[in-house]
Amino acid sequence: MSHPSQSCRRAFRAVATGLLGLTISAGVAFAADDEEDAPTAPAVPNIYLDLRTTYATIPAGTLGLGFGNTSLSAAFQALAVRRGATLPTGLPAAKAIAVDLPMTVDVSDRVSLYGGVSGSTADIGGGWSTFDITSWNIGVQADLHQQNGGRIPTITLQSTLTQSVPNQPGMTNSFNNILEFDYALDEDETRGWLAGVQYTTATIASPFASIRPNTVLYAGGYYQWPSNWKFTGRFGVQSFGGAQLAGRTLAEPFTQPILRLDLDRMDDNDNRLFGITALIGWMPKPSYQVTLRTPLYAVRN
Numbered sequence: 001m002s003h004p005s006q007s008c009r010r011a012f013r014a015v016a017t018g019l020l021g022l023t024i025s026a027g028v029a030f031a032a033d034d035e036e037d038a039p040t041a042p043a044v045p046n047i048y049l050d051l052r053t054t055y056a057t058i059p060a061g062t063l064g065l066g067f068g069n070t071s072l073s074a075a076f077q078a079l080a081v082r083r084g085a086t087l088p089t090g091l092p093a094a095k096a097i098a099v100d101l102p103m104t105v106d107v108s109d110r111v112s113l114y115g116g117v118s119g120s121t122a123d124i125g126g127g128w129s130t131f132d133i134t135s136w137n138i139g140v141q142a143d144l145h146q147q148n149g150g151r152i153p154t155i156t157l158q159s160t161l162t163q164s165v166p167n168q169p170g171m172t173n174s175f176n177n178i179l180e181f182d183y184a185l186d187e188d189e190t191r192g193w194l195a196g197v198q199y200t201t202a203t204i205a206s207p208f209a210s211i212r213p214n215t216v217l218y219a220g221g222y223y224q225w226p227s228n229w230k231f232t233g234r235f236g237v238q239s240f241g242g243a244q245l246a247g248r249t250l251a252e253p254f255t256q257p258i259l260r261l262d263l264d265r266m267d268d269n270d271n272r273l274f275g276i277t278a279l280i281g282w283m284p285k286p287s288y289q290v291t292l293r294t295p296l297y298a299v300r301n
Contacts, residue, residue, distance in 0.1 A: 046106035046271065048297040050114065051099070058094040059285035062251045063243060066281045066289060067198060067216060067234070067260050070162040070174040071118035072098040075134035077172045077202060077211060077243070078164040079122055080250060091251065094124040102137060104295075110143040118162075137162040153183035172211070174202045190224040194234060209250070212241025216258060224266065232262040238281055256282035264293075271300055 054072055063077055075098065080091055102116035115138035121131040139160035147154045162174040180196035198216040218236025235257070242253035264275040275293035280286055 044299050044301070045108070046104075046297070046301055047299040048104055048295045049116075050102050050104045051294050051296055052291055053294075054096075054098045054100070054289055054291040056096045056098070056287065056289040058096065058287050059283055060093045061091055062240075062254070062283040062287070063091075063211070066238065066258060066279050066287070067218075070160055070176045070200065071100050071135045071137060072096055072120060073200075074162045074164040074172045074174045074202070075118070075120045076122060077174075077204070078134070078170055079124065079129070080243075092125045094122055095128075096120060096122040097131075098134075100137075102139075110146065112141045114139050114141075133165060135162050135164045147182070147184055147189070149187055153181045156180045156182065169206055170209070171205045172202050173205075174200060176200045190230075192222060194218075194220045194222065194232070196234075208246045209244065211243040211251075212253070214238065214240045218258070218260075220260075228266045228268065230262075230264045230266055232264070234260045238283075240283070254282075254284050256284050258282070267300075269301060271295075271297075 056072060058076065063073065063080060066073075076094065076096060098118055098120040100116070100118045102114040104112055104114040106112045116136065117133050118135045118137065119131055120134045121128050123129070137160055139158065141156065141158040143154055143156050145152060145155040156179070158176075158178040158180075160174075160176045162176070164171045164173075176198065177200075178196060178198045180194060182192055182194055184190075184192040186192075196218055198214075198218075200214040202211040202213075204211060216236055216238045218234045220232065220234035220236075222230060222232040224230040237255060238258040239255040240251075240253055242249065243251040258279070258281040260277065260279045262275060262277045265273045267273055272293065272295055275291075277289070277291040277293070279289040279291075281289075
């Protein structure tokens with residue numbers, strides 16, 4: 001069996017190489033697509049710290065999952081595995097607060113690269129843990145196709161690799177992929193329909209523990225007012241395969257509904273100025289998440 005740090009380094013190199021290849025391929029394809037009509041790209045891309053603060057409640061016997069937020073999931077999974085041996089009756093109900101600090105660069109209107117660290121604190125019985133840096137992540141978001149008034153919807157792929165810290169037995173690696181289809185109903189793309197799938201895999205640096213994949217299938221829509229406030233709703237089904245530790249069930253598998261509501265304040269160039277997200281996922285008991293997004297721009301075009 002490989003040493004955990006070696007496995008993580010190999011995973012990091014493989015994913016980083018894949019993301020770089022995706023970005024280069026996307027850039028070449030995008031440059032060739034509608035080259036004559038493409039607007040001139042700004043000399044300096046958007047650069048900002050996409051600050052996100054999340055509060056979540058997690059019912060007993062499950063792990064923190066849902067749309068995105070792999071930093072909270074990775075930290076909670078690692079904490080649950082490390083404490084699993086002292087919890088013979090299973091995981092208790094939990095509360096958690098996470099702060100994500102990914103530095104984001106909008107390379108173009110089609111491709112964004114990001115990477116950073118996340119800190120969290122959790123209460124799984126016995127009080128809140130110390131707030132510490134609990135994971136790091138890198139990722140890319142790319143429009144593989146843009147609708148631009150056509151019949152084929154915009155197709156967006158987002159991939160994020162998240163690793164919990166510290167680097168020790170029980171740490172987790174999560175790889176989250178979201179493929180979303182956005183069909184705009186008007187030329188300005190202020191209203192439309194959404195559909196997509198999110199697939200998350202996680203590995204644990206322990207021969208005694210395993211976490212099975214999590215899948216979310218969803219559909220929804222959005223509407224943006226002339227005041228640049230934008231509302232987005234997504235409803236779907238989440239299916240989690242469960243988790244085991246030393247031959248016993250750490251988290252039960254389930255297939256249950258999930259709902260996410262977003263309210264964002266945009267500027268005239270569709271840069272997010274503020275956002276709030278509310279999420280309810282049944283696991284099968286409801287889990288609640290509220291996220292505030294307050295991006296801090298170094299450069300905003």
